[in-house]
Amino acid sequence: MPADSGNQHQGERNQAYWFHILAKNTPAARNLHAVRLVDKAWQQGDRVCIVCDSSQQAQDLDDLLWQFNPDAFIPHSIVPDTATTCTDPVGILLCPPVAEDWDTVVVLSATLPADADRFKRLALVAHNDPAVLNQARSHFKQLRALGIEPQVHDFRKR
DSSP: OOOOOSEEEOOOSOOOEEEEEEEEEHHHHHHHHHHHHHHHHTTOOOOEEESSOHHHHHHHHHHHHHSSTOOOOOOEEEEOOOSSSSOOEEEEESSSSOOGOEEEEEEESOOTTTGGGGEEEEEEEOOOOOHHHHHHHHHHHHHHHHOOOOEEEEGGOO
């Protein structure tokens, strides 16, 4: 995720925000897309986290990161709460991310981080399921209220 792609939000750092809408309607497709974004950002030297809602989803993402690239390991760990420090370059968070700790944040959770406008890069990922799309639309509106216009990548149109 290059810093110069996507819409830039005016702030002290270059910031970029993306909204990905997948054509497939499965949680597995959403998780795989999130892991692809993580791999790309990590390959570019970012500290990356995926924010999720459940231990099961965190475990699914953990398994996917272990299997994603047979030729390379993406160092990662699950972060169950804010008291746990993540020393790996990739974290799977079951708690809100702290802007100072992460370069790229991939949001799969039902809750947008309260300080979403402080992240260097943020990607919302939704699969083509009505409940998930409604949740993502809510996140999109919250970002707009913060003065952020995410670049939309609608894979349903491809």
